[in-house]
Amino acid sequence: MTTTTGWRRNVALFLTGQTVSLFGSMIVQYVVMWWVTLQTQSGLAVALYAVAAFLPQGVVSIFGGVLADRMNRRVLVMVADGGIAAATLVLAMLMANGVTDLWIVLLAVAVRSVGAGVQTPAVQAMIPQIVPSEHLMRVNGIFQTIHSAMALLAPAAAGAIFAAFGVVPVFFLDVVTAVIGIGLLAMVAVPTLERVTESTASYRQDLVEGMRYIKSQPVVRWLLVVYATIFLLTVAPTFMTPLMVARSFGREEWMLAVLEVAFSVGMLLGGVLMSTVLAKRSPVGLILTAVYGFGLATIALGLSTNLWVFYGFMFVIGLLVPPFSTPFMTLIQETVEPGMQGRVFSYVTIVMALATPIGTVVFGPLADVVSVEILLIAAGVAAVIAIAFAARLPSGRATMAAARKLGTEPVAESVP
Structure with a gap:
């Protein structure tokens, strides 16, 4: 799946x-x-933004995963990233000329989401192609740490640029970073899967094969159930937290920026822990600790009456993201055979991209009727109950058993 020579250079460029x-x-x-x-x-309006940002990604991921298993994944990521940059450039030109209608902004967000639906499964499926299996968890942890560091720097940079210059310069900056990213990715050597050159199956056959594969894998099924629960009951409600800040604490831009910084600092620390002291811990144990923590921290957000306490619990949620996402992705990469990973990751993206807008479509309008605080408390309680139930499902018990054997047997072979 990956060569042992030159992989560090490939990973560094990637x-x-x-x-x-x-x-x-x-x-x-x-x-x-x-x-x-x-x-x-x-x-x-916030709910409509979430729908535009995630729903197209979920729909397109159905085909994006198939493409990732049929095409060179590096080329696919480069084309998708270029399309996202082009959509951003068009929006920048429109807004620079005074066109600021909400529907136009949401349309551009939706187009960017389409590109992400193609790009995301290919990126996740590419990682095990260029990283030896014994280094996979650590590299995923490093990737998560970098993601967390960017999540820390991005809101600070966004707040400074937004407050000083407005929204348009941000779009031009995104175009420049996309071009740099594409150029560096072009230098990464990614082996072509045999299936890419040999497959004669139709897209429909590939999609059906992917669904059947997931159905036959209890570990993958259970992970998708947990993933959907978290995005529906904790990620979607947190889209209302900027609205809660604006309504309950103030409308200054710095308040929203600090909210994201608190979350991102937590993610950064969690990523460091995942790439060091937690790298050898049980993946399933980390996932369960994180998901229960998400539910409890969401309840605490709703109970917070002090802005800085509120920021503190956002930090906790960020801290829990790497112990959830890193072992989740690693289990998928280790469990799923290489020729199926694009399609499996497309279904992961579909779950994320559909659960988030579904949740915000519910929570968004409700936030105009009841307080965001009540919504966060109710969602957190529901998340804890749902995860407790999921852990007792047959697929949940099978995953626990597989995790205990992970040190001596591949997960895919240890689960009947």
Whole structure:
């Protein structure tokens, strides 16, 4: 699946390119979300933003995963990143000329989401191609740490640029970072899978094969159930936290920036822990600790009456993200055979991209009827109950058993 010679150079180029591209994309994400929140102060508008940001990604991922298993994944990522940059450039030109209608901004967000639906499964499936299996958890931890560092720097940079120059310069910056990222990725050597050159199956056959494969793998099924629960009941409600800050604590841009910085500092520390002291811990144990923590911290957000206490619990949520996402991705990469990973990761993306807008479509309008605080408490309680139930499902018990054997047997072979 990957060669042992030159893999460190490949990983260094890959991580550097993805870091630069990710930095620009995250700045755009924060600024657009803040712009919508401050311009409208409407839960419905925030929900529409979430739908535009995630729903197209979920739909397109159905085909993006198939493409990732049929095409050279490096080329696919480069083309998708270029398309996202082009959409951003068009939006920048429109807004620079005074076109600031909400529907146009949301349309551009949706187009960027389409590109992410193609790019994300290919990136995740590419990692085990260029990283030896014995280094996979550590490299995933490093990738998560870099992601967390960018999540720390991006809101600070976004807040400074947004407050000083407005929204348009942020879009131009994203175009520049995308071009740099594409250039670095072009230098990464990614082996072509045999299936890419040999497959004669139709897209429909590939999709059905991917669904059947997931159905036959209890570990993958259970991971997707947990993933959906977290995004529906904890990630979606946290989209309302900027609205809670604006309504309950103040409308200054720095308040929203500090909210994201607190979350990102937690992610950064969690990523460091995952790439060092937690790298050898049980993946399933880390996942369960994180998901229960998400539910409890979401409840605590709703109970917070002090802005800095509120920031503290956002820090805790950020801290728990790497112990959830890193072992989750590593288990998928270790469990799923290489020729199926693009399709499996496409379904992971679909779950994330559909659960988030579904949740915000519910929580957004409700936030215009009841307080965000009540919504966060209710969602956190529901998340804890749902995870406790999921851990007792047959697939949950099978995953626990597989995790105990992970040191001596591949997960895919240890689960009947």
